[in-house]
Amino acid sequence: MGIHFREVSFHYPQNQLTFYQAIADITLQIAKQDEFICLIGRTGSGKSTLAQHMNALLLPTEGSVEIFGSLITNKRDKKINYNLLRKHVGLVFQFPEYQLFEETVEKDIMFGPLNFHVPPEQAKQIASETIKLVGLDETYLKRNPFNLSGGEKKRVSIAGILAFDPDILVLDEPTSGLDPQGKIQMMELFKAIQAKTGKSIIIITHDMDLVYEHASRVIVLHDGSLIYDESPEVLFRRGDLEQFHLQYPNTIKVLSALRDRFGLDLDIYQKNLPDALLAIKKAVAR
Amino acid sequence: MSHIDIRDMSFTYTGKRMILKDINLQIEQGEWVAILGHNGSGKSTLAKTLVGLLEPAQGTVAIAGTIITPETTPAIRKQIGIVFQNPDNQFVGVTVRDDIAFGMENLCVSREEMLERIAFFAKKVGMEKYLDKEPASLSGGQKQRVAIAGILAMQTGIMIFDEATSMLDPYAREDLMKYIRQLHQEGLTIIMITHEIEEALLADRLVIMKEGKIFADGRKEELLKQPEVFAQSALVMPLALQMAMQLDDEATFGEVKAFLWESTFAK
Ligand SMILES: Nc1ncnc2c1ncn2[C@@H]1O[C@H](COP(=O)(O)OP(=O)(O)OP(=O)(O)O)[C@@H](O)[C@H]1O
Ligand SMILES: Nc1ncnc2c1ncn2[C@@H]1O[C@H](COP(=O)(O)OP(=O)(O)OP(=O)(O)O)[C@@H](O)[C@H]1O
Numbered sequence A: 001m002g003i004h005f006r007e008v009s010f011h012y013p014q015n016q017l018t019f020y021q022a023i024a025d026i027t028l029q030i031a032k033q034d035e036f037i038c039l040i041g042r043t044g045s046g047k048s049t050l051a052q053h054m055n056a057l058l059l060p061t062e063g064s065v066e067i068f069g070s071l072i073t074n075k076r077d078k079k080i081n082y083n084l085l086r087k088h089v090g091l092v093f094q095f096p097e098y099q100l101f102e103e104t105v106e107k108d109i110m111f112g113p114l115n116f117h118v119p120p121e122q123a124k125q126i127a128s129e130t131i132k133l134v135g136l137d138e139t140y141l142k143r144n145p146f147n148l149s150g151g152e153k154k155r156v157s158i159a160g161i162l163a164f165d166p167d168i169l170v171l172d173e174p175t176s177g178l179d180p181q182g183k184i185q186m187m188e189l190f191k192a193i194q195a196k197t198g199k200s201i202i203i204i205t206h207d208m209d210l211v212y213e214h215a216s217r218v219i220v221l222h223d224g225s226l227i228y229d230e231s232p233e234v235l236f237r238r239g240d241l242e243q244f245h246l247q248y249p250n251t252i253k254v255l256s257a258l259r260d261r262f263g264l265d266l267d268i269y270q271k272n273l274p275d276a277l278l279a280i281k282k283a284v285a286r
Numbered sequence B: 001m002s003h004i005d006i007r008d009m010s011f012t013y014t015g016k017r018m019i020l021k022d023i024n025l026q027i028e029q030g031e032w033v034a035i036l037g038h039n040g041s042g043k044s045t046l047a048k049t050l051v052g053l054l055e056p057a058q059g060t061v062a063i064a065g066t067i068i069t070p071e072t073t074p075a076i077r078k079q080i081g082i083v084f085q086n087p088d089n090q091f092v093g094v095t096v097r098d099d100i101a102f103g104m105e106n107l108c109v110s111r112e113e114m115l116e117r118i119a120f121f122a123k124k125v126g127m128e129k130y131l132d133k134e135p136a137s138l139s140g141g142q143k144q145r146v147a148i149a150g151i152l153a154m155q156t157g158i159m160i161f162d163e164a165t166s167m168l169d170p171y172a173r174e175d176l177m178k179y180i181r182q183l184h185q186e187g188l189t190i191i192m193i194t195h196e197i198e199e200a201l202l203a204d205r206l207v208i209m210k211e212g213k214i215f216a217d218g219r220k221e222e223l224l225k226q227p228e229v230f231a232q233s234a235l236v237m238p239l240a241l242q243m244a245m246q247l248d249d250e251a252t253f254g255e256v257k258a259f260l261w262e263s264t265f266a267k
């Protein structure tokens, strides 16, 4: 088992007297291998809070999280190597600014490998390979990460996690701020990593097209509670998503508009453009 | 004289590499313009020159007839508000309330009026329950909502949104777009930097940047007939149009294609 949440709740302290419950009674399991999970839910529903439990950046107020065999609870346990948990589970933050702190991009990307005792020369080598994976060239290595554009920062922050090759990847809105072709390439990169290594990947996103096309499992949070944990096929056939401030993927929206306009016998549940085109051709032929 | 008038403008951060190269761009009062382009193409840099945060190396930027200089910048800032790409860059106050108030403080808004606007715009973005919270303790999308409320509350004639909705849920995004449309109908000039083509389609005019230059500029109906322009600038066409273009058999799919085009622009 990779990560196992058991009845986890988390409270942010508000002031001395009160607290804010960001997630409530979450139970869920994530396998080490072959999961492609999207974690979705409206603004403030608790997604980033949940993600930060996956590598013990936050400790549960109640309940426990088992991460690669280590049982994480409210109390810090001296026997647990928390640093090592981060090698198991790599987390890319929602805001790259929270993750970038060195004076060059190269040092930022090398930080993870060095932290996990990769020799400096090899870490340097890894940095120049990884920067290219995220769509930037090697000239960026000498740049100051704070003087990059928003999308460039995002790419560097993703490179910084890929560089130390964690066993599971948790990515908090990894495509927000990327240009459209960059977004497609980044998803292809994640897919390729999974195809090659089998690593489980968890992505937080508001992009329903991405969810429908790529996820094998979708977890939906609402007001801190887990309300659905199912396949995208099941989720997007539900009629009640708007009440949770969610939406339907574009393929479904466009196909259902076509179906209604022309009274076509059209299967609207298509995940990508080629399948959608096939469905239209079939329906028109009928 | 255009409302926003950029002439032969170039910009460099370091003194060496030019980031914006010879930009000419005129935007009329009441226009809604979407700015698109690959990461690092210069969109945010351009936006910052429009509010006098960055000074051109060459050329000029004028707002309503006044060229932006260090002397004119304070007056210009009263006419043009910007939501930054990273909301943290906008937060200075201890509470959400302070941050929404901040932009209004230089605008000679009376205290009463200010309180009214804070209440109104906090509600508009769904953050009315968070007014006493610290901005640092908000979720990503909540931060963006607060940053947006701060600019809306300034009620400037020109508003720039630099990827201001990138972390909003689809529902919140739609809600905000409805409101921006209303502002547009009231005559405001809207500049929206975005990677979301569906969002850009709400504008009348698309400006596409590439490597520090304006690569394409025109009405969306015209630009969308040129898929090569999109392909060359890291963009992707709206899904419905991709479908229409690939259903090439006119005799069979004519009506379907026409509908796909219409529905793309019927927003
Ligand atoms: N440091 C903090 N202190 C107090 N409350 C917090 C803190 N961080 C988050 N919260 C609150 O906890 C709730 C969940 O926040 P979280 O960041 O997990 O949401 P999210 O689902 O990631 O939202 P978004 O889509 O906007 O990023 C929010 O209501 C937020 O205001
Ligand atoms: N402070 C800075 N110092 C030096 N170079 C910078 C600075 N800020 C940005 N740049 C560079 O200027 C170019 C344009 O950056 P800008 O932020 O305007 O891009 P953008 O179009 O907004 O991109 P994105 O879509 O990623 O937000 C980029 O190549 C970036 O690396």
Ligand SMILES: [Mg+2]
Binding pocket: A047, A048, A049, A094, A172, B139, B140, B141
């Ligand atoms: Mg979040």
Ligand SMILES: [Mg+2]
Binding pocket: A149, A150, A151, B043, B044, B045, B085, B162
């Ligand atoms: Mg930018």
